[in-house]
Amino acid sequence: MSILEKGQIVTANRLRDGIAVFLNRSGQWSERIDEATLALEPEAAAALEARAKADEKATIVTGSYLIDAERRDGRIRAAHIRERIRTLGPTVRLDLGKQADGTAGGFVAPEGA
Amino acid sequence: MYRYDEFDHQFVRQRTAQFRDQAERRMKGELSEDEFRPLRLMNGLYLQLHAYMLRVAVPYGTLSGRQMRQLAMIAERWDRGYGHFTTRQNIQYNWIKLEDTADILSALADVEMHAIQTSGNCIRNVTTDHWAGAAADEIADPRPVGELLRQWSSLHPEFSFLPRKFKIAVTGAPNDRAAVKVHDIGLRLHRNDKGEAGWEVIVGGGLGRTPMIGVTVRDFLPEPELIGYLEAIMRVYNLYGRRDNKYKARIKILVHELGADKFKSEVEAEYARKPQASTEVEERELKRIAAYFAAPQFDKLPRWSAAFEAAKLKNADFARWARNNLGVHKVGGYAIVNISLKPEGGIPGDASAEQMRLMADLAERYGSDELRVSHYQNIVLPHVRKDDVFAVWQALDGAGLAAANHGLVGDIIACPGLDYCALATARAIPIAQSISRAFTDIDRQEEIGPVSINISGCINACGHHHVGNIGILGLDKKGEEFYQITLGGSPSEKASIGTILGPGFAGHEVAGAVGKILDTYLKLRAPSEDFIATYSRLGAKPFKEALYAAA
Amino acid sequence: MPLLKNDTLIADTWIHGGLDDQLPEAGDVIVPFARLLREFDQLSHRPDKLGVAFSNIDRAEALSTFLPRLSLVALPFPAFNDGRAYSLARQLRDFGFRGEIRATGNVLPDQLQFMLQVGFDAFDIGERFPLEAWKRASKQMSLAYQRGLFRRNSEAEVWTERHTDAEPWLEQPHAG
Numbered sequence: 001m002s003i004l005e006k007g008q009i010v011t012a013n014r015l016r017d018g019i020a021v022f023l024n025r026s027g028q029w030s031e032r033i034d035e036a037t038l039a040l041e042p043e044a045a046a047a048l049e050a051r052a053k054a055d056e057k058a059t060i061v062t063g064s065y066l067i068d069a070e071r072r073d074g075r076i077r078a079a080h081i082r083e084r085i086r087t088l089g090p091t092v093r094l095d096l097g098k099q100a101d102g103t104a105g106g107f108v109a110p111e112g113a
Numbered sequence: 114m115y116r117y118d119e120f121d122h123q124f125v126r127q128r129t130a131q132f133r134d135q136a137e138r139r140m141k142g143e144l145s146e147d148e149f150r151p152l153r154l155m156n157g158l159y160l161q162l163h164a165y166m167l168r169v170a171v172p173y174g175t176l177s178g179r180q181m182r183q184l185a186m187i188a189e190r191w192d193r194g195y196g197h198f199t200t201r202q203n204i205q206y207n208w209i210k211l212e213d214t215a216d217i218l219s220a221l222a223d224v225e226m227h228a229i230q231t232s233g234n235c236i237r238n239v240t241t242d243h244w245a246g247a248a249a250d251e252i253a254d255p256r257p258v259g260e261l262l263r264q265w266s267s268l269h270p271e272f273s274f275l276p277r278k279f280k281i282a283v284t285g286a287p288n289d290r291a292a293v294k295v296h297d298i299g300l301r302l303h304r305n306d307k308g309e310a311g312w313e314v315i316v317g318g319g320l321g322r323t324p325m326i327g328v329t330v331r332d333f334l335p336e337p338e339l340i341g342y343l344e345a346i347m348r349v350y351n352l353y354g355r356r357d358n359k360y361k362a363r364i365k366i367l368v369h370e371l372g373a374d375k376f377k378s379e380v381e382a383e384y385a386r387k388p389q390a391s392t393e394v395e396e397r398e399l400k401r402i403a404a405y406f407a408a409p410q411f412d413k414l415p416r417w418s419a420a421f422e423a424a425k426l427k428n429a430d431f432a433r434w435a436r437n438n439l440g441v442h443k444v445g446g447y448a449i450v451n452i453s454l455k456p457e458g459g460i461p462g463d464a465s466a467e468q469m470r471l472m473a474d475l476a477e478r479y480g481s482d483e484l485r486v487s488h489y490q491n492i493v494l495p496h497v498r499k500d501d502v503f504a505v506w507q508a509l510d511g512a513g514l515a516a517a518n519h520g521l522v523g524d525i526i527a528c529p530g531l532d533y534c535a536l537a538t539a540r541a542i543p544i545a546q547s548i549s550r551a552f553t554d555i556d557r558q559e560e561i562g563p564v565s566i567n568i569s570g571c572i573n574a575c576g577h578h579h580v581g582n583i584g585i586l587g588l589d590k591k592g593e594e595f596y597q598i599t600l601g602g603s604p605s606e607k608a609s610i611g612t613i614l615g616p617g618f619a620g621h622e623v624a625g626a627v628g629k630i631l632d633t634y635l636k637l638r639a640p641s642e643d644f645i646a647t648y649s650r651l652g653a654k655p656f657k658e659a660l661y662a663a664a
Numbered sequence: 665m666p667l668l669k670n671d672t673l674i675a676d677t678w679i680h681g682g683l684d685d686q687l688p689e690a691g692d693v694i695v696p697f698a699r700l701l702r703e704f705d706q707l708s709h710r711p712d713k714l715g716v717a718f719s720n721i722d723r724a725e726a727l728s729t730f731l732p733r734l735s736l737v738a739l740p741f742p743a744f745n746d747g748r749a750y751s752l753a754r755q756l757r758d759f760g761f762r763g764e765i766r767a768t769g770n771v772l773p774d775q776l777q778f779m780l781q782v783g784f785d786a787f788d789i790g791e792r793f794p795l796e797a798w799k800r801a802s803k804q805m806s807l808a809y810q811r812g813l814f815r816r817n818s819e820a821e822v823w824t825e826r827h828t829d830a831e832p833w834l835e836q837p838h839a840g
C-alpha cells in the first residue's frame with residue numbers, strides 16, 4: 001500500500017546552464033525531482049524558499065519558486081503540467097531533456113496529445 | 114545580399130565583448146538577475162522551461178549559405194543539433210548555456226550575424242516579404258529599407274527602453290506577405306499618379322491580448338524622410354505610451370486611446386518641431402545599401418523549361434510538390450522554391466543541423482547563394498532555375514524536406530508552446546502534429562486548397578493565431594490545457610482578426626473540430642472559392658452549427 | 665550623493681529645494697517644476713544658478729519659456745527601464761538647451777552610454793558600483809548608427825563616417 005503525501009518543493013534554473021533543478025535533502029540542487037525535499041508544512045516551505053533565495057544571491061541558481069507536488073513510493077510528481085514538462089523535457093522530443101538523460105522523475109508521465 | 118563593412122563588424126564585435134563582460138559579471142555575482150535580465154534579453158537570451166533559449170536575428174529573413182551553415186554548426190556545437198525557425202523570421206536554440214553564449218555570439222559575428230534586440234522593450238528584428246527581390250508582383254525590393262532600419266534601430270539610445278517591444282514590417286509588393294497591418298509599424302511601398310514610389314506608414318496594428326489592425330498615418334512618405342518620420346512616431350510612443358500595465362503598453366493601445374487623429378497630430382507636430390537634419394546622409398546610405406541587393410545575374414532562359422515539364426510528367430510526387438511549393442518568379446525560366454518545414458506529424462519550423470546544411474548547399478549550388486526564412490516558419494530558395502528544380506526536389510526529398518503542403522492544411526504555424534516556453538499556458542506543437550496526422554491524405558489537402566492554421570500556446574500570440582484562417586489558442590483551465598478556435602483571420606492586404614467560435618476544446622478534440630470546419634467549407638463553397646472567401650461570404654454561423662450541433 | 669561628470673566624481677554643490685521650504689539667500693538651487701511655475705519671478709531674481717527637477721510625465725515644451733534662465737534640468741529614471749527621460753533629454757537639446765542635464769533615480773552603468781548619447785551630462789550614481797565600472801561603461805561602444813547624437817571624442821557616427829570621403833561605389837553624375 002502506498003501513501004500519497006502532498007506538499008511543496010522548490011525549483012529554479014541553474015545559473016550557468018539554465019537547467020531546471022530542485023532543492024534536495026542535503027541542500028544541493030539536483031536535476032532529479034525525486035530527490036527534492038517535499039515540504040509538508042508551510043513553515044518548511046518557507047524555509048526552502050529562504051534557502052533558495054540565498055542560493056540565488058550566491059549565484060548558484062536563478063528564478064526560484066515553490067511548486068505544488070506530491071510523493072508516492074519515493075517518487076515525486078509536480079502538480080501542474082508545466083512543471084511536469086520541466087521535469088521531463090519536451091513532450092514532442094522524447095529524445096531530449098531529463099527523460100532522455102535519465103534524470104526524469106515523477107510517477108506518471110504527462111499524457112501525450 | 115548585404116555585407117558588413119568595417120563599421121558593422123566593429124559594432125557587432127564590441128557588442129559581443131560588452132555582453133561577454135556582462136555575463137561574466139552576472140556569474141561572479143556583480144550583477145543581480147534583475148539587473149542582468151534586460152541586458153541578456155537585449156541580446157536575445159531568454160530563460161525558458163528547460164534551459165536558456167537564444168534567439169538569433171535573421172534580418173528581413175535573408176541568409177546566405179555560409180550563414181545557414183554557421184547556424185548548423187552552432188546547433189551542433191552548443192545546442193542539441195537543431196534549431197527552430199520562428200514566425201518573426203528568426204531562429205531560436207532551446208538548450209543554450211549562459212556560459213557559452215558569448216562564444217556563440219562571437220561565432221555569429223564571424224558570419225555577420227547577431228542576436229541584438231531579438232527581445233526586450235526595443236525595436237525588434239525588422240521583418241519583410243520572404244519573396245523580396247524575386248516576386249513577380251513586386252514594386253521594389255524592400256530589403257534595403259529593412260537594412261537601413263536594422264542599422265538605425267540597433268542600440269538606438271533613445272528607444273531602447275520603450276514601454277513595450279516594437280515590431281516593424283516592410284513590404285514592397287501589393288500582395289502583402291509581410292503582414293504589415295498587424296505590426297506596430299507597417300510600411301508599404303506603392304506608387305503615386307506620377308509614378309514615384311513612396312511609403313504608406315501604418316501604425317498600431319498588433320496581435321496579443323488586444324488584436325488590432327493598424328491605421329494609416331501617412332499615405333505617401335518620400336523615402337528620404339523615412340528615418341526622421343519614424344523617429345517622431347517612436348518619440349511620441351516612448352513619451353506617452355502606457356507603462357502602468359504591460360498589457361496596455363503596446364503602441365496600438367496608445368493609438369486607440371488617443372484616437373487615430375490625435376495620435377497622428379502628435380506625430381506630425383513632433384516631426385515638424387524636430388530640427389530637420391538634412392536627409393542627404395540617409396539617401397546616400399540607402400543607395401550604398403541598395404547596391405548590395407542588386408538582383409543576381411539571371412540567365413536569359415525560356416519561360417518554359419523542357420526538363421522541368423518532363424520531370425513532372427515522369428514523377429507524380431514531384432509534380433504535386435511543384436504544383437504546391439513553387440512561387441512565380443519575376444524572371445522567366447526561374448521559380449521561387451518554398452521548402453516546407455512541416456513534415457507530416459513533425460514540429461513546425463524545426464530543422465536539424467544536417468537539414469540546414471543541405472539547404473545551404475542547395476542555395477549555393479542552385480539558388481544564387483540565398484535563403485529566406487518566412488513567417489510561415491518555412492525556408493525559401495528565392496531564385497532557382499526551373500531546369501534545376503527537379504534536382505533540388507530530389508535532394509530535399511532525401512532529407513525529409515519535400516512536404517508538398519505549402520499553403521495547405523499541413524502547413525501549420527505553431528509557436529513552441531508549453532513544450533519549451535516559460536510563458537505558455539498550453540502546448541501548441543502536439544496540436545499541430547495531431548492536425549497534421551489527421552490530414553495525411555495530401556489529395557484531400559489539395560482539394561481543400563489554401564488555408565492557414567495558426568496555433569499559439571498563450572495569449573502573446575507568437576503563433577499569430579488571430580490572423581490564421583483557423584486560429585487556435587491554447588489556454589489553461591484549472592490546470593488543464595484547452596483550446597479556443599477562431600475563424601476568419603487573415604494577415605494579408607485585406608487583414609482581418611479572427612472571431613471566436615464558441616466554447617473551447619480539449620487537446621484531443623481539436624483535430625476533429627478542424628476537420629468539421631473544413632468539411633463544412635467543402636460542402637458550402639462556391640466553385641473556386643477558397644476557405645477565407647467562403648467564410649467571408651457566409652460568416653461564422655454554419656461553422657458554429659457544425660461544431661456545436663447537439664451530438 | 666556622488667555625482668558623475670566627465671568620467672570623474674564631483675561633489676554636488678547644488679541646494680535641493682523642496683516644494684515649500686525656505687531657500688538660502690544665495691547659492692545654486694534646484695527646485696521642483698511645480699515651484700518653478702509658481703515662483704519663477706522670485707527665483708529668476710536670485711543671484712545664482714537655477715535648476716529644475718522635472719518629472720518624466722510633463723511635456724518638455726512646458727519648460728521652454730524657462731530654459732533661457734535655467735542652468736540645470738534633472739530628469740528622473742523612476743526605474744532603469746522607464747525610458748521616457750531619454751526622449752525628454754533629446755527634446756531639451758533640440759530646443760537648444762546647453763545647461764546640465766542630470767540623470768537621477770535608477771541610473772546604472774549599462775545604460776550610461778545611452779544617456780550620454782541623448783544629451784545627459786551629469787549622473788546621480790549612488791554607491792552601488794565603483795567609479796571604474798562607470799568609466800568603462802561610458803565607452804563600451806565606439807560606434808553608433810544614429811545621427812544627431814552627443815558623441816564623445818572616441819565615438820563615431822557610422823552613417824556620417826561612411827559618407828565623408830570619396831565613395832567609389834556611387835555613380836557620381838556631376839563628377840568630372
Ligand code: SF4
Nearest residue numbers: 528534537570571575
Ligand atoms: S505565444 Fe506564448 S507560448 Fe507561444 S511562444 Fe509566444 S509566449 Fe510562448
